Amino acid sequence: VNVSTKGVSDFVEEATEVLEAVLRELAELDRAKGKPLDPDLLNRIFRAAHSLKGLAAMFGEERIAQLSHHAEDVLDRLRLGRLELSSEVLEALTETMEVCQLLLFETARGEHSAAATARATELGGRLAGFSDQAPPEGADPLDLLELDSQVRNVLTEYEEHRLRENVQQGLAVWKVRAVFDLADFDQGLARLSSKLRQFGEVISTLPSSDPGTGSVIAFDILFGSTVSGDKLKTSLTDLPTSVDALLEGREPPTPPTTPLAARTPPRPPPPPAPEATVPSAPPPQPEKTSEADPRPPSQRPARTAVAQTVRVEIGKLDSLMDAVGELLRVKANVARLAERSGEPNQGARLQALRSELHRESRLLERKLGELQKGILEVRMVPLGQTFDKLERMIRRMAHSAGKEVGLNITGAEVQLDKLILEALSDPLIHLLRNAIDHGIEAPEAREQQGKSRQGLVSIKAMQQGNQVVIEISDDGRGLDPERIRQVALEKGLLSLEQAARFSIAELQSLIFLPGFSTASQVSELSGRGVGLDVAKTNIGQLSGTIETRSQIGKGTTFTITLPETLAVIRALVVSVSGRTYALPANAVLEIATIEQSEVRTVERREVIRVGGRTIPFARLSRLLGLPSQPRARQHVLVVGRPHRRLAVAVDELLGHHDVVIKPLRGRLRQIPGIAGATDLGDQSPVLVLDMGSIAEEDINPESRAEVL
């Protein structure tokens, strides 16, 4: 099959949506464990796998086609009641969809790795290995129905199965005939179907051309329900319908011990017939019927939401954002011109022109603000998208580490720039792996310490102003400062003198240094080589910070603070040793001007007093490895976080700018301390500094100077 690249991107787009939906629905299926199986949910998952397979095959994506074929087969057997939904099956299906995502990712990039192929093959084998349960014995329950063969001929295998299930559970089966005007039958039919769904399961909708006239169309709806005929008829009086019983509901309800009922999911028993109702009995109708609804209303909004979403390539938003950045610059120029035109002793005309220019410039500013806000909102996605993925991952990680771990997620609704969220996924996974691997103890060890066998990992997201704070905590063993001290000494990350004077908090922050890892053996989970330093660098590149708080024996909390968006930030522009740099304005807590004489030395460290507090002092020129000229008066920026502040001296403050940060590429990308580059409107690039990691590195300076 020869398909164009456009075809491939269409395929990737649709398959991505399908996979995301399936994974959500599988999670829903997992949460509903122990409850009656929702046939509609299962059918939706089946149908998604079915169309994924068709799609993949159509586009020649052999690996995805093969794997989704196995998944479809398993799902088909599940929904036809031939295979039991065990947790092994559910697990394998979830993993299958994740591997499909991986394969899809490779497709999108034109890759084809042997590792992914091997995983797909393994999973396919696992799926194919699930065997059917024994088929039910006895007569086909469908023979009980007064179903004319014409109707039976148009039922798909699945619809037949659903009909059989309804009959076996002793529900009444009705044929509801409705006649609608051809012009707007879809609305009438939708109304009828949703009304019927309140009482039971719509099994099949058969259009019929029987009436023969051109202007109306009839439908026969097969409907299984616990509701009585009278009630059904009265509730449908406002719709052009007639109701026929194909099978009366059985009474009393099916005893749950019959072999057939035992292997089918339990369903609410039919309510007692009206004449049998005992006066004292509570009216069971509303609850019973809502339980019988095979599609809980909570599932519907999600589907609507998908339908009402437009997928936009993030690149398009980026270019829009670039345009806004340009416009902001133009606006600044207009404002400056307005300012300059304000020289005194000018004619009245010029004065009027000037005030008009001012007014227009303010209008431009307001509109630009709206545009910017609009684009930013489009880029925002709820954290829940990523949390869903993490939840599955945690379950699996805990399982393979032999730990019992509960998960508590709050703040899934908090929104973050899509690009940040994407880049955040790896560091989050890393922190969670750490928590499960090194934080949470084995169940027996926990019991010995008087803790619950099950450990708890929490992910908590909060919006704070224009920042988003994400906390990852565990109630495990905590970071042992003594062990950290020992390891840091062994690895030469700490001098004896430092080891002696570092506070617990300072010791704990050493876990972010490259080459540091307290795990004495490398586990399969945490892997080798990627340490917390990488997570920290990643977060720094997002203009975010990460810090840790830990109590031995009680647990560890990592707090990640991120800007809501990276697209446009307010930057403070400074000059140092004749060079210009920008730094995120939100990283600067305070600005002060000091005399050189105010710099004192305490314990071999330069400090200054700002706002009544003593803060370590450093020159940005030294931090960046640039030559510096001593100045009598200097500007000082206080950066860092509440307990780890640093006063950084710069030569000049050049003012605030709204800037669009561009990520750096190539070898520049991995340099800690640099968040990206921007231009201030004069086309010459300016580096944007990541003050968080620069402040940190004051403890452990590295050679970065060559590239600056």
Next chain:
Amino acid sequence: MHLAPALMSYKILIVEDSKASREFIASTVESVDGVEAFATSTGFEALKLLSRQRFDLIITDINMPGINGLELINFVKKSPSYHQTPLFVITTEGRSQDRDKGLALGAAEYLVKPFERKYLEGLLLRYLKSA
């Protein structure tokens, strides 16, 4: 590929709920000169289109929510204005029961995904020429 004299046009209805698959079929169909494709994702929409417009050929998937492909075939084959219209069903491998029902209801041909463009083109030529 030429099928019809310049002014002649055949209209084909495609009912398939998977978007990429629908577009693949539509583009294949439209690659044949003189053929116009009308594609929809649901049986309901298909009924609406059928009530408004004449089609020379119908291609439908079987497994669709709402009105399934079999029900659509049944409807079409019983409708006085369409019972002669050739109809192809699209199936996926392994669903022989559904496929057989489709053929029993009067579908002229079935296509098993994945199929080659050439194969569908061949079928179109054969059925439209005789239409």
